[in-house]
Amino acid sequence: MPKIKFQGVIFGLIMSYAMAYGMEVYNVAIKQGYSTLAGGLSNMTNSVFLGAAVEASYMGLFVFIFSNLWGTRLGAKLAARHMNPERDNPYLCQLMRQACTVGIMCPTMSMVASILFNVILVGNSIVNLPAIWVGTVLKKFPMALLWNMYAASPFTHWLFKLIFERKNK
Numbered sequence: 001m002p003k004i005k006f007q008g009v010i011f012g013l014i015m016s017y018a019m020a021y022g023m024e025v026y027n028v029a030i031k032q033g034y035s036t037l038a039g040g041l042s043n044m045t046n047s048v049f050l051g052a053a054v055e056a057s058y059m060g061l062f063v064f065i066f067s068n069l070w071g072t073r074l075g076a077k078l079a080a081r082h083m084n085p086e087r088d089n090p091y092l093c094q095l096m097r098q099a100c101t102v103g104i105m106c107p108t109m110s111m112v113a114s115i116l117f118n119v120i121l122v123g124n125s126i127v128n129l130p131a132i133w134v135g136t137v138l139k140k141f142p143m144a145l146l147w148n149m150y151a152a153s154p155f156t157h158w159l160f161k162l163i164f165e166r167k168n169k
Contacts, residue, residue: 002160011160012064012072018152019144020060023109024052026143059109066108067101075101098148106144110136 002008028051029035029044037043078100085093114133118124124132 007160007164010163011156012067013060014159015152015156016064016067017056017060018155019105019148020063021052021056022147022152023140023144024055024059025049026140026147027113028052028055030139059113062112063105063109066112067105071101071105071108074104078103095149098153099145102141102145102148106141107133107137109144110140113140 002011025048028048029041032048032051034041034044034048076097079093079097082100083093083096111133114129114136118132118136119126119129
């Protein structure tokens with residue numbers, strides 16, 4: 001785990017882009033209609049990955065900014081209300097913190113996506129923004145939680161250790 005501010009920034013960037021890329025793969029696949037086909041997302045083609053990389057290139061920056069402004073801190077405070085690192089299993093504490101951070105960041109990023117993609121780019125009325133936002137949160141939260149716990153976080157920890165253990169040797 002990060003020991004100095006620079007390491008914290010690198011860890012945050014890796015996590016932000018890992019989350020953004022995974023969520024954009026999901027979003028692009030849905031936009032391209034794979035979720036409505038017989039067989040669902042199993043019908044995806046490699047074109048999804050390129051489209052996701054393009055969108056993740058700027059959405060990752062939004063994730064990094066909002067996680068640093070409030071997502072990480074509020075997630076940690078919320079998790080601290082439900083567990084005690086001195087008595088609870090460290091892995092369960094980590095999972096609780098991840099879940100609480102996703103609980104803050106998913107609605108935040110859903111608002112960003114709703115404004116950017118539905119209001120600005122598509123031209124939906126701002127009057128419908130609350131309904132668009134709620135629908136977006138409902139669609140994205142399960143994926144965000146599972147992606148964070150089983151892909152983005154393990155990948156981020158692995159890559160962070162690879163980078164900084166090598167430098168320390």
